[in-house]
Amino acid sequence: MSMSFSSFSVSFSESSFIRPASLCQTPAKVSLRSFPDAVDNCHSLTSGRLVCYGGAGNFCKRFYGLRIWILESLNLRRRNRKYGPANEFKSIRSQEKDHLTNHLETISSCEGQVIHVQNDSSETTRTTPQPEENSSPNYQHDVPVEVVTSMEFEAVLQTHSSSFSFEGSKAPSLCIAVIGATGELARRKIFPALFALYYSGFLPENIGIFGYSRKNLTEEEMRSILASTLTCRIDHQQNCGDKMDAFLRRIYYLNEGYDNRYGMSKLNARMEQIEGDSEANRIFYLSVPQEALLDVASSLASNAQTQKGWNRIIIEKPFGLDALSSYRLTQSLLTKFKEKQIYRIDHLLGRNLIENLTVLRFANLVFLPLWSRTYIRNVQVILSEDMGVQAGRYFDGYGIIRDIVHSHILQTIALLAMEPPISLDGEDVRNEKVKVLRSIRKLEPSDITLGQYKASSGDKVDVCLNSLTPTYFAAALYIDNARWDGVPFLIKAGLGLIKHRVEIRIQFHHVPGNLYRKCLGHNFDLASNELILRDAPEEAILVRVNNKIPGLGLQLDSPELNLLYKDKYKVEVPDSYEHLLLDVIDGDNHLFMRSDELAAAWNILAPVLREMDKKNIVPELYELGGRGPVGAYYLWAKHGVPWPED
Numbered sequence: 215m216s217m218s219f220s221s222f223s224v225s226f227s228e229s230s231f232i233r234p235a236s237l238c239q240t241p242a243k244v245s246l247r248s249f250p251d252a253v254d255n256c257h258s259l260t261s262g263r264l265v266c267y268g269g270a271g272n273f274c275k276r277f278y279g280l281r282i283w284i285l286e287s288l289n290l291r292r293r294n295r296k297y298g299p300a301n302e303f304k305s306i307r308s309q310e311k312d313h314l315t316n317h318l319e320t321i322s323s324c325e326g327q328v329i330h331v332q333n334d335s336s337e338t339t340r341t342t343p344q345p346e347e348n349s350s351p352n353y354q355h356d357v358p359v360e361v362v363t364s365m366e367f368e369a370v371l372q373t374h375s376s377s378f379s380f381e382g383s384k385a386p387s388l389c390i391a392v393i394g395a396t397g398e399l400a401r402r403k404i405f406p407a408l409f410a411l412y413y414s415g416f417l418p419e420n421i422g423i424f425g426y427s428r429k430n431l432t433e434e435e436m437r438s439i440l441a442s443t444l445t446c447r448i449d450h451q452q453n454c455g456d457k458m459d460a461f462l463r464r465i466y467y468l469n470e471g472y473d474n475r476y477g478m479s480k481l482n483a484r485m486e487q488i489e490g491d492s493e494a495n496r497i498f499y500l501s502v503p504q505e506a507l508l509d510v511a512s513s514l515a516s517n518a519q520t521q522k523g524w525n526r527i528i529i530e531k532p533f534g535l536d537a538l539s540s541y542r543l544t545q546s547l548l549t550k551f552k553e554k555q556i557y558r559i560d561h562l563l564g565r566n567l568i569e570n571l572t573v574l575r576f577a578n579l580v581f582l583p584l585w586s587r588t589y590i591r592n593v594q595v596i597l598s599e600d601m602g603v604q605a606g607r608y609f610d611g612y613g614i615i616r617d618i619v620h621s622h623i624l625q626t627i628a629l630l631a632m633e634p635p636i637s638l639d640g641e642d643v644r645n646e647k648v649k650v651l652r653s654i655r656k657l658e659p660s661d662i663t664l665g666q667y668k669a670s671s672g673d674k675v676d677v678c679l680n681s682l683t684p685t686y687f688a689a690a691l692y693i694d695n696a697r698w699d700g701v702p703f704l705i706k707a708g709l710g711l712i713k714h715r716v717e718i719r720i721q722f723h724h725v726p727g728n729l730y731r732k733c734l735g736h737n738f739d740l741a742s743n744e745l746i747l748r749d750a751p752e753e754a755i756l757v758r759v760n761n762k763i764p765g766l767g768l769q770l771d772s773p774e775l776n777l778l779y780k781d782k783y784k785v786e787v788p789d790s791y792e793h794l795l796l797d798v799i800d801g802d803n804h805l806f807m808r809s810d811e812l813a814a815a816w817n818i819l820a821p822v823l824r825e826m827d828k829k830n831i832v833p834e835l836y837e838l839g840g841r842g843p844v845g846a847y848y849l850w851a852k853h854g855v856p857w858p859e860d
């Protein structure tokens with residue numbers, strides 16, 4: 215079969231296609247060149263859909279944000295004196311970052327050697343494939359990443375901190391294109407998040423927001439569809455209607471049929487009209503089905519990137535379906551874009567809890583020295599959705615491992631377990647995360663439990679759900695490095711369970727030779743200290759401590775010290791899409807997986823996915839609204855961990 219860069223998806227039956235499961239048994243590195251295009255580029259979903267890629271058809275307002283914040287503070291003081299309100303400032307902050315990186319280009323030094331660090335404008339077009347990237351046999355080590363170090367940053371601050379201003383120059387325009395604008399995700403999450411950012415002044419006044427898809431709608435029709443999805447948050451009530459109207463007026467719609475190349479040229483022309491002669495930056499949010507991703511990415515790379523500023527693309531999970539398909543997808547993207555242009559979004563990583571995890575670790579002396587196998591007995595990462603959640607069409611083909619475990623859970627573990635990064639810079643953080651991911655032992659099928667929910671009658675409750683799609687996954691992971699040797703990291707991710715609970719539990723060892731052992735009652739196990747970082751049902755930080763019960767005698771219990779966010783902070787927490795979109799605008803990529811992180815995460819899950827495909831493993835059924843498969847309780851017990859109460 216001859217292949218072009220475009221991609222396609224077809225339904226197929228088991229009998230008419232060979233499932234490519236056997237491919238997964240070969241390490242990606244070795245097998246890449248040995249399979250015919252069709253097999254290389256296609257992958258079956260548990261839904262029976264064949265997806266073919268390529269040839270087949272705030273640590274302080276976030277890590278990087280800190281740097282920008284310092285610059286902002288320096289400039290803000292000057293600008294306020296000169297130009298007035300801070301609002302004006304917000305719209306140009308990403309350009310300031312670009313000025314910073316421009317400066318870095320010329321002054322970076324490394325052990326006395328002058329090196330060239332590419333600036334952000336190098337995020338612009340690269341339409342010609344780079345041979346060295348294409349020929350790399352093991353891209354985990356060869357991904358081109360431009361790193362700006364903290365030393366360099368400090369040098370810049372000292373030398374150039376007074377020179378980033380826009381006196382006399384026009385602020386750059388920003389165009390954001392949502393490709394797949396009529397889709398569920400775009401309507402439900404992306405446009406509302408963009409509006410919330412617009413409301414708060416995080417988008418420049420001259421923003422251009424473009425919806426793009428194949429549906430034949432007029433601009434007015436698109437605006438009225440979006441108008442029905444926009445709401446103002448409780449703290450965004452003032453002038454809400456006016457702001458909404460103004461926002462909707464900044465929305466443009468293009469539908470260019472099935473020829474994305476032509477469509478992207480049209481998009482480019484429309485963007486140029488909005489941008490005028492100012493500097494221009496562009497974000498392309500690819501909210502399209504996975505099988506359309508490469509065609510859209512390729513078309514826009516060649517036809518819609520600006521030469522007058524940076525271009526960034528956001529792609530949605532899942533990022534491939536296993537190590538091999540993900541490798542192929544990444545390689546194709548890297549022939550069109552530089553690594554630093556690509557933002558792989560997983561909105562669950564935009565939660566406050568995730569950002570706070572590293573703040574707690576690195577900004578508190580009470581935790582910092584305890585963060586290792588010496589004091590920590592086990593870690594539990596729990597994401598359970600209750601009965602309100604239906605897997606639905608999107609989830610169907612992917613299942614919980616590809617949807618939630620591969621990115622969200624493994625990224626959470628990486629942030630929790632990484633060594634302190636040398637700075638708050640996105641690349642420094644990613645460098646540490648990838649080390650953790652590469653140190654995690656490959657998961658063995660004996661260390662996992664798979665489940666799928668069912669109605670109490672045993673009937674199917676979700677018509678979209680294939681019988682092999684797991685909606686529940688529990689596992690015990692080990693990180694084979696000096697800090698974490700022997701500490702079990704237990705994962706529990708499931709849908710349709712009794713309780714909505716998203717939390718990280720860090721359980722400490724018993725106090726050696728505890729003098730009060732006898733006063734702690736029967737369950738000595740439950741009396742070890744525990745740190746609980748909770749996102750749902752209510753955001754909170756809890757620390758379980760042993761404490762004397764008031765009264766005569768000496769009896770202890772283990773209550774929780776409780777920082778309940780809703781009591782302490784009277785603010786509405788922004789949606790995670792808002793957080794992450796702002797990160798993309800800022801160029802802060804620490805919460806977005808780099809290609810080498812992506813590959814390392816797939817490697818951990820590869821043996822399990824392979825086994826599931828090869829043996830068509832049927833997940834253990836559990837009752838909708840129940841506690842999940844009993845297998846998970848055995849797994850916890852096997853690794854010596856008491857199960858937290860549901």
Ligand SMILES: NC(=O)C1=CN([C@@H]2O[C@H](COP(=O)(O)OP(=O)(O)OC[C@H]3O[C@@H](n4cnc5c(N)ncnc54)[C@H](OP(=O)(O)O)[C@@H]3O)[C@@H](O)[C@H]2O)C=CC1
Binds near residue numbers: 506510
């Ligand atoms: N929905 C969700 O909750 C989540 C979704 N995702 C990911 O987000 C992406 C979008 O999901 P979702 O919104 O649910 O999908 P939908 O199927 O609802 O929407 C897809 C959108 O893409 C457009 N589209 C389809 N094919 C093409 C093409 N070849 N060229 C241009 N546009 C195209 C469609 O419009 P038209 O047919 O008119 O072209 C539609 O606007 C997917 O990659 C999914 O994996 C990730 C996490 C959660």
Ligand SMILES: O=C1O[C@H](COP(=O)(O)O)[C@@H](O)[C@H](O)[C@H]1O
Binds near residue numbers: 562599603609617
């Ligand atoms: O990405 C996903 O997230 C949702 C949960 O997100 P929320 O913002 O609605 O809490 C999850 O239900 C879905 O399966 C998954 O794809």
